[in-house]
Amino acid sequence: MEMEGEVDWTHYLRRPLFVCGRQAVDHDERWLFYQPVSRIYRGKYPGQSPAWVQNAADAGIAWLEMRDYGDPLDLLGPFGNGFSLLPEMQNLLILADTEDDPGWFWKLLPLCEQALDRGGRVTFLIKTRNEASVAGLVPFLPVQVEVRTTLGSDQWLEQVESTVAWADQVCAGVPLESYGALLTLVRTARFRVDRNFAQVLVNADLLCGVGACLVCAVPTARGGLSRACVHGPVFDLTDLAE
Numbered sequence: 001m002e003m004e005g006e007v008d009w010t011h012y013l014r015r016p017l018f019v020c021g022r023q024a025v026d027h028d029e030r031w032l033f034y035q036p037v038s039r040i041y042r043g044k045y046p047g048q049s050p051a052w053v054q055n056a057a058d059a060g061i062a063w064l065e066m067r068d069y070g071d072p073l074d075l076l077g078p079f080g081n082g083f084s085l086l087p088e089m090q091n092l093l094i095l096a097d098t099e100d101d102p103g104w105f106w107k108l109l110p111l112c113e114q115a116l117d118r119g120g121r122v123t124f125l126i127k128t129r130n131e132a133s134v135a136g137l138v139p140f141l142p143v144q145v146e147v148r149t150t151l152g153s154d155q156w157l158e159q160v161e162s163t164v165a166w167a168d169q170v171c172a173g174v175p176l177e178s179y180g181a182l183l184t185l186v187r188t189a190r191f192r193v194d195r196n197f198a199q200v201l202v203n204a205d206l207l208c209g210v211g212a213c214l215v216c217a218v219p220t221a222r223g224g225l226s227r228a229c230v231h232g233p234v235f236d237l238t239d240l241a242e
């Protein structure tokens with residue numbers, strides 16, 4: 001019998017989990033999740049790297065990391081809107097600024113299989129600080145995917161401009177501050193921007209997940225705010241940038 005003093009009654013806040021793949025294990029299938037580190041915690045520990053926060057300070061994530069296959073988890077969702085591939089999409093361009101957040105790679109990864117399953121072609125353009133870090137990620141991509149890496153902003157913008165013209169759709173994980181530049185590049189390359197041609201995954205904190213706490217509010221192109229957990233976290237680029 002367990003005595004009251006031996007029970008750990010700690011409760012952690014809910015964490016957003018992004019499905020980033022599937023894995024076959026002993027005739028069974030596991031879902032792989034990516035767990036982003038919340039900017040709430042970065043804010044609490046200025047100057048510390050997200051990895052430090054994740055490993056040492058966030059007991060909830062440490063608890064999650066200790067779970068074993070088969071352990072029960074209390075999950076809610078899915079919430080909000082994910083990426084939606086256009087029916088006419090043949091050429092998909094995926095943009096991941098891993099310089100801003102390495103997590104973009106994992107959160108965008110499932111799009112590759114979705115597009116390839118529909119007979120589409122995929123180019124995965126990755127912005128990085130050093131090519132060695134990308135080399136460790138490439139094996140996770142299907143072999144049919146064309147991978148391009150860029151170092152620095154100039155190379156990145158150049159590559160985005162040339163590949164956007166080829167694409168039927170763009171799905172991006174890039175920082176909020178770069179939405180305006182991305183939209184300008186799309187307009188320049190294509191003259192007009194159809195709805196849902198360019199979709200962006202917003203890096204918002206997601207706490208309640210149901211539109212109640214407003215932690216996930218992101219600024220819109222019209223000067224208002226939108227809740228990422230209800231109307232995102234994937235938005236049409238034209239809703240957030242002008």
Ligand code: FES
Pocket residue numbers: 205206207208209210211212213214215216217227228229230
């Ligand atoms: S996470 Fe609470 S309102 Fe969006």
